[in-house]
């Protein structure tokens with residue numbers, strides 16, 4: 244590490260903040276020893292708050308019908324080869340029951356933007372989930388909706404909402420999305436969710452097409468100011484039926500580096516070692532945890548639909564990715580010195596992080 248790198252890394256650790264150009268310098272000049280240094284401190288600050296806990300969430304992919312046309316996504320509406328499905332309410336509730344028996348105390352309902360999952364349908368389902376399992380958190384990841392809709396879902400009992408900002412750079416946002424989607428609406432959604440009292444997750448893909456280190460620096464500045472309760476980052480992985488099919492994937496190395504930086508920016512953040520990270524390397528999950536992540540989200544969807552929720556090529560959905568294999572995942576976490584925790588796993592904000 245050169246002197247400037249060391250100075251920036253140390254300031255990030257003590258002040259939890261850098262200027263945009265400084266993040267950019269850190270990213271552009273990163274090295275194996277800088278990554279190791281930041282990971283060591285990321286793990287230390289995480290341990291002070293969470294010990295050696297890794298939280299688990301059961302992910303139910305409720306449908307892949309989507310009105311949006313995000314250029315990177317395998318379930319975009321223009322993809323005619325996508326085999327569409329929508330789970331019934333009974334199927335979704337049965338998945339949640341199964342998850343409960345497996346020990347999960349958070350269910351995440353994720354899906355494409357499908358008008359079938361109206362406020363009425365979703366509110367009914369959330370109420371049923373909450374009355375069947377009052378000790379569970381319900382997390383939603385259903386894309387952009389109106390303030391009124393988010394308010395109704397919150398009122399019905401939803402606790403958390405995951406909506407990646409995708410990129411904090413307006414122009415970059417426009418390169419990843421069709422003209423009818425807007426950066427302003429994405430940000431409006433995140434702010435509405437926060438105002439309604441949700442625990443809110445943002446995030447972005449590492450190595451997304453057209454992404455520069457300046458964009459990543461803007462993402463980090465955004466995370467500094469927004470202080471998300473959760474932050475999902477994983478490598479971009481191309482999908483063969485999208486306009487980005489020939490783009491190179493993001494790297495595990497840069498993803499892990501950024502996981503450490505995000506942990507240091509906001510120590511209490513809940514940071515998943517994502518499925519995409521597990522997809523690009525067999526030890527991706529472990530490397531994510533060792534860089535500062537503290538959440539894993541195994542797949543609880545019915546086996547019959549799992550392959551259809553194909554956001555990108557070769558997306559993992561079986562083996563240790565499967566919620567049913569939680570004990571194998573547990574062994575893998577134990578092997579690197581961590582414990583799987585199946586409680587509700589809320590963000591733990593101390594005085595200094597509020």
Ligand code: SAH
Nearest residue numbers: 315316354355385386407478479480554555
């Ligand atoms: N419709 C919901 C859920 C989207 S899928 C929503 O809009 O929030 C969840 C996340 O998967 C997206 O936010 C995106 O960041 C990620 N994703 C989509 N396509 C991907 C790809 N090709 N590679 C890696 N991650 C991808």
